[in-house]
Amino acid sequence: MTAPGVAERLTSLVGALRAHGMRIGTGETVDAAQAMAALGLTDRELLREGLAATLLHGPAQRPVFDPVFDLYFPRGIGAPEAEPAGREDLRDRLAAALAADDRALLGQLAAEAVDGFGGYGNSPEAQGWSSYQALERLRPQTLLARVRESVRARDGASGFTDRLLEDELRRRIEVFRSMVAVEARRRVAERRDRDELARRAVATTPDRVDFLYAGKLQLAELRRTVQPLARKLATRLAARRRRAARGSIDLRRTLRGSLSTGGVPMKPVLRRRRPFRPELVLLCDVSGSVSGFSDFTMLLVQALHDQFSKVRVFAFVNRIDEVTGLLEHGTADPEGLGARIRAEATLTGWHGSSDYGVALGEFAERYGDAVGPRTTLFVLGDARTNMSDPNLAAVRQVAERARRVYWLNPEPRPQWGTGDSAAPEYAELVEMHECRNARQLGALIARLLPV
Amino acid sequence: MFTSVDDVSARLAATGYLASPAVATTVFLADRLGKPLLVEGPAGVGKTELAKAVAEVAGARLVRLQCYEGVDESRALYEWNHAKQLLRISAGRDETWDEARTDIFSEEFLLTRPLLTAIRGDDPKVLLIDETDKADVEVEGLLLEVLSDFQVTVPELGTIAATRRPFVVLTSNASRELSEALRRRCLFLHIGFPDEELERRIVRLKVPDLDEALATSVVRVVGALRAMDLRKVPSVAETIDWARTLLALGADTLDETVVRDSLGVLLKHHDDVLKATAKLDLDAV
Numbered sequence: 080m081t082a083p084g085v086a087e088r089l090t091s092l093v094g095a096l097r098a099h100g101m102r103i104g105t106g107e108t109v110d111a112a113q114a115m116a117a118l119g120l121t122d123r124e125l126l127r128e129g130l131a132a133t134l135l136h137g138p139a140q141r142p143v144f145d146p147v148f149d150l151y152f153p154r155g156i157g158a159p160e161a162e163p164a165g166r167e168d169l170r171d172r173l174a175a176a177l178a179a180d181d182r183a184l185l186g187q188l189a190a191e192a193v194d195g196f197g198g199y200g201n202s203p204e205a206q207g208w209s210s211y212q213a214l215e216r217l218r219p220q221t222l223l224a225r226v227r228e229s230v231r232a233r234d235g236a237s238g239f240t241d242r243l244l245e246d247e248l249r250r251r252i253e254v255f256r257s258m259v260a261v262e263a264r265r266r267v268a269e270r271r272d273r274d275e276l277a278r279r280a281v282a283t284t285p286d287r288v289d290f291l292y293a294g295k296l297q298l299a300e301l302r303r304t305v306q307p308l309a310r311k312l313a314t315r316l317a318a319r320r321r322r323a324a325r326g327s328i329d330l331r332r333t334l335r336g337s338l339s340t341g342g343v344p345m346k347p348v349l350r351r352r353r354p355f356r357p358e359l360v361l362l363c364d365v366s367g368s369v370s371g372f373s374d375f376t377m378l379l380v381q382a383l384h385d386q387f388s389k390v391r392v393f394a395f396v397n398r399i400d401e402v403t404g405l406l407e408h409g410t411a412d413p414e415g416l417g418a419r420i421r422a423e424a425t426l427t428g429w430h431g432s433s434d435y436g437v438a439l440g441e442f443a444e445r446y447g448d449a450v451g452p453r454t455t456l457f458v459l460g461d462a463r464t465n466m467s468d469p470n471l472a473a474v475r476q477v478a479e480r481a482r483r484v485y486w487l488n489p490e491p492r493p494q495w496g497t498g499d500s501a502a503p504e505y506a507e508l509v510e511m512h513e514c515r516n517a518r519q520l521g522a523l524i525a526r527l528l529p530v
Numbered sequence: 531m532f533t534s535v536d537d538v539s540a541r542l543a544a545t546g547y548l549a550s551p552a553v554a555t556t557v558f559l560a561d562r563l564g565k566p567l568l569v570e571g572p573a574g575v576g577k578t579e580l581a582k583a584v585a586e587v588a589g590a591r592l593v594r595l596q597c598y599e600g601v602d603e604s605r606a607l608y609e610w611n612h613a614k615q616l617l618r619i620s621a622g623r624d625e626t627w628d629e630a631r632t633d634i635f636s637e638e639f640l641l642t643r644p645l646l647t648a649i650r651g652d653d654p655k656v657l658l659i660d661e662t663d664k665a666d667v668e669v670e671g672l673l674l675e676v677l678s679d680f681q682v683t684v685p686e687l688g689t690i691a692a693t694r695r696p697f698v699v700l701t702s703n704a705s706r707e708l709s710e711a712l713r714r715r716c717l718f719l720h721i722g723f724p725d726e727e728l729e730r731r732i733v734r735l736k737v738p739d740l741d742e743a744l745a746t747s748v749v750r751v752v753g754a755l756r757a758m759d760l761r762k763v764p765s766v767a768e769t770i771d772w773a774r775t776l777l778a779l780g781a782d783t784l785d786e787t788v789v790r791d792s793l794g795v796l797l798k799h800h801d802d803v804l805k806a807t808a809k810l811d812l813d814a815v
Contacts, residue, residue, distance in 0.1 A: 104714065110563060117562045118535065118555065125535055128555040133563075136713040138570060138704075138720040180726075239784040240747045242811060243754045250757065 085120065086112065089130075092151040095277035096134065099143050100287060107134050123152060143284055146261060147277050153265045166216060169195065173219060177226045177251050178233070185251075189258035192217050197263050210256075210263035217259075219252050286517040290372035290489045291461075301375055301517055358389040358453050359528075360481075362442060364460030365420060366396045366433035372489040372514075376459050377420065379520065380406060391449050397434035399442045400424035435462060435501065436470030443473040450480045455528070458486040458509070462495070462502040469501035474508050485527050487514035531561045531588055531697070547576070547583035548724075548732050556719040557584060566677045566698035568662075568716035573703060574765025575721045581658040581699040588697065590654035595644035597665035606672060607682055609641040635686035645676050646684075649692035656697045662712075663702040670712050673700075677715045724766065726753060732766060737773040747784045748773050751810075755796060758809055764796040771795050786812050 093108050114129040127148050135144055169192060176184040197213035226248055231241070268276050288301060329350040337344040361380055365373040373394075380392055394402045402420050420426075450456060456477065462469075478484045488495065488502055492513045495502035505511060512527075514520050532538045538554040538561075549557070557580070560567040569577045585592040595606055615634040622630060642650065648657035659673065676682060680692040700716060702708060724732065730749045733740065740748075748769065756763045764772070772795045781788045790812045797803050806812075 102710070106714065110565070110717075113563055114559050117559060122535075124551055125555050128552040129559055131552075132556040132559055132717045132719055135718050136710070137718070138722075141720065239786060239789060240750045243750050246754060246757060247750070 085115065088151055089115065091274055092130070092147065093134065095147050095151070095274060096140075096144065098277070099147070100284065101135075101140055101143070103134055110134075126152060139284055139286065146264065149261050149265055150268045150273055150277050153268070166196065170217065170222065173217070173255070174222045174226050174229065177219075177222065177248060177255070178229050180251060182254070185255050186258055189255060189262045192259055193262045193266060197259075197266070208263045208266040210260040213259055213263065214256060219255055223248055223252065286521070288517070289515050290375060291369065291515070292371075301371075357455060357528075358451070359391070360449055360454050360456045361390070361392045362399070362439075362456070362458045362460075363392065363394050364396070364433055364435075365394045365426065366431075368433070368463065369461050369489055372461075373459065375517070376487075376520070377406065379524065393442060393446065393449075394420050394424055394426055395433070395438035395442070396426040396431065397437050398426055399438045399445070400426055401446065432465045433460070433463065434467050435460070435464045435505075436468040436473070439473040439477070440470045443476050447477070447480070450477055452480070452482055454481045456481045456484045457527075458484070458505075459489075459514075460486075461488055461490050461500070462486070462505050462511075463499050464501045466499045469504055471504060471508060474505060478509050483527075484509040485523075486511040487520070487523060488512065489515055491515060532558050534558070541587045542583050545583045545586045546735060547579060548728060548735060549580075550721075550724055550728055553580065553719065553721060556717055560717050561697060563717070564695055566700060566716045567719060568700045568702065568708070568713065569719045569721060570702045570704050571721035572723070572763075572765055574767035575723060576766060577699075577701040577721055578658065578660055580721075581656055581660075581701070584697060584699065585656035585658075588654050588656065590656045590697065592656050592658060593644050593648040593696070594658045594660060596660045597662055597669065599664055599666065601665050601669055603672060605643055606645050606669060607643050608646045608684060609643065610635070611639045611641050615639050637687070640684070640687070645672075646682050646690065648696045648698075649676065649680050649682060650690065652694050654694065654696075656699065659698070659700040661703065662700045663704060663706040663708060667709065670709050674711060674715065677712070723756060723763075726750070729753075729766065729769060733769060733773050736770045737777060740773050740777055741782070744776065744782065744784070745773065748776065751784065751789065752796065754810070755806055758806060760797065760802040760805060761799045762797070762802060768796050 089112060090108065093103050093111070097103055110133040111130050114133045115126065118125050118129045120126060127145075130148065131141065131144055135141065169188065173185075173188050173192075176188055192213045193208055193210065195213075196216040197208045197210060199207050199209055199212060223245070227244060230244060230248075264276070286301075290301075327350050329348045332348040333344050333346070336346055336348055361376075363373050363376060363380075365377075377392075380390065390403065391401065392403050392406055393399050402424050405420055405423060474484075486505055486509050488511055490500070490502070490513070494500065495506070495511075502511060512519075512523055514523055532541070535551070535554050535558045538558045539549050539551075542549045542554065542557070556567060559565075569580060571577055581594075582592060584590075595601075618634050618639070619630055622633075644657065644659075648655050662670075662673075677698065680695050681689050683689045723729070726749050729752070730745055733745045733748060734742070737745075752764050752769045752772070772792065775792050775795045776784075776788070779788065779792065789810065790807065793803055793806060793812075797806060
């Protein structure tokens with residue numbers, strides 16, 4: 080590898096990371112180049128750490144960085160040197176490697192697995208590589224019992240730590256699976272445009288995952304980003320409150336005070352702040368179609384409980400019920416929160432699909448007194464009414480009574496109004512914002528929340 | 531200061547700090563590129579210890595700025611010793627005002643605080659800015675000048691630039707988002723929990739009397755706890771505490787009773803204890 084080639088590779092790596100929304104300046108790229116010069120190219124893992132240290136700004140970026148790095152600085156080129164092995168033979172060696180927890184050997188086996196079983200298309204020059212296919216043929220998860228027995232035979236089955244073994248082995252198998260995925264991606268990258276692949280095939284950072292399309296794993300990841308987000312909001316709100324508390328000059332009282340000094344305002348009088356207790360009311364659509372979004376906002380709401388003395392939360396599908404009690408701080412485990420709300424509150428009538436008109440009407444009728452001149456009301460949902468009456472009158476009625484009303488919609492703006500979406504109608508009455516991922520949600524909440 | 535990444539690991543290990551490859555690489559680069567090192571990670575994984583170890587290796591003085599809410603310029607940079615200035619003014623009676631004025635704003639009356647201390651003088655120093663996230667946003671602005679140019683401006687004295695750059699370590703628990711400007715000036719290092727192998731070595735190093743087999747079991751149990759969804763997972767510091775506890779209890783192997791009785795050393799919330807007890811099947815006894 081020549082020096083200019085390396086520089087070019089580094090800049091395209093930076094380009095790929097930027098395409099994933101990371102803000103990397105030229106200064107950092109120069110630092111990264113210096114780091115490469117200082118570390119040399121011989122040890123790939125050192126290089127990885129060095130580039131991560133110079134280019135990244137936070138741990139959340141690491142899951143994106145690692146696969147992109149693997150694409151631009153691959154472990155090797157082409158097929159592994161070993162003889163193509165039989166499936167059973169590979170499984171035997173994999174079982175041994177799992178039992179010994181030998182990471183280096185697992186990596187090598189992952190390469191062999193992709194080479195031997197991951198190719199599709201016309202052999203011998205396969206057209207593509209699939210980690211799914213390789214894992215499907217190899218079925219590492221079925222090795223669990225076998226590995227467990229062999230470890231027990233080696234270490235003896237007695238002892239307390241034996242009960243940990245099964246989970247440990249599961250985690251090792253998971254590591255192997257991800258190794259296979261990395262290897263397959265690398266092999267694909269050799270054939271296709273690497274830049275294109277780095278943009279498309281690498282999962283994005285969790286705070287940019289679209290709520291509506293998030294998979295189960297991504298949702299778990301999103302949940303982990305909620306806690307820092309809530310804390311971030313808390314500090315930002317506290318700072319805003321501190322600034323606001325410094326107050327402004329009360330001109331009238333200052334002038335009146337200046338009468339005794341012949342009209343010279345010696346003592347500025349600060350405006351006294353009236354204690355203001357903002358109230359927060361949230362209406363959350365928790366129907367199946369927006370479940371990712373609602374689970375996530377519920378967690379955020381739970382975090383907000385620390386910040387606002389008075390938060391009331393209502394959940395609805397086609398009937399509405401108060402769920403504030405279920406969100407009380409400290410009582411909930413985040414995993415089952417959404418499920419518990421659906422189980423314990425009355426949210427559906429005769430059918431299970433969402434009906435904004437009925438739910439909003441019921442809210443205005445039953446819980447109308449929850450909304451007053453100090454209330455900021457958030458409605459969270461996609462405004463898809465399943466072709467029923469959107470009940471604009473109820474929204475108008477609530478909006479008139481509240482201080483502010485905001486509607487956060489997890490659908491992309493161009494889709495508002497398509498099909499059964501009543502978004503444009505609602506948007507005419509209340510302020511509606513697109514809120515598709517954790518990043519947007521964080522920014523919106525911070526901007527819209529009353530201090 | 532260091533010749534290679536391996537050199538970093540070896541010399542840190544000699545002071546009793548076992549560094550993962552990521553840590554060693556980043557320390558090496560921070561030294562080579564002359565950039566501050568921002569270290570993030572959960573509590574108790576050795577962020578502060580790292581700064582101390584680097585100081586020991588380099589034979590440098592450790593200057594520490596502990597951040598807290600409300601830490602300000604006069605706590606971080608410098609302050610004028612007003613009492614001494616007053617004494618000086620009342621002592622010297624027959625001089626002109628101009629003479630007195632220039633005199634009382636001289637080095638003699640300057641109280642240097644950590645940031646100024648770290649860039650003055652020619653002896654090697656390690657500047658540790660601990661828990662940067664606890665400080666207010668304004669303090670970050672203050673840090674920017676120090677971190678990018680290694681200089682401090684005192685209006686009465688002019689700009690004081692470092693003749694010898696200190697090795698700077700900033701730590702953060704990420705309780706507040708640090709500004710992009712600050713991050714840009716630093717190399718970033720996230721210290722997570724060590725892998726099993728490394729943690730076993732750390733335990734063996736810190737608690738040498740613990741036998742190999744028990745150390746392995748200890749690390750495995752801690753690993754299992756970290757995989758659970760707990761409010762506060764045990765950190766390395768707690769692993770070491772637990773190892774010491776087991777030693778004190780005279781336990782030579784782990785069993786249900788020992789683990790259940792000493793779980794409080796590892797877990798700090800009652801819900802966590804309950805959850806772990808259930809998952810590890812401890813109430814079956």
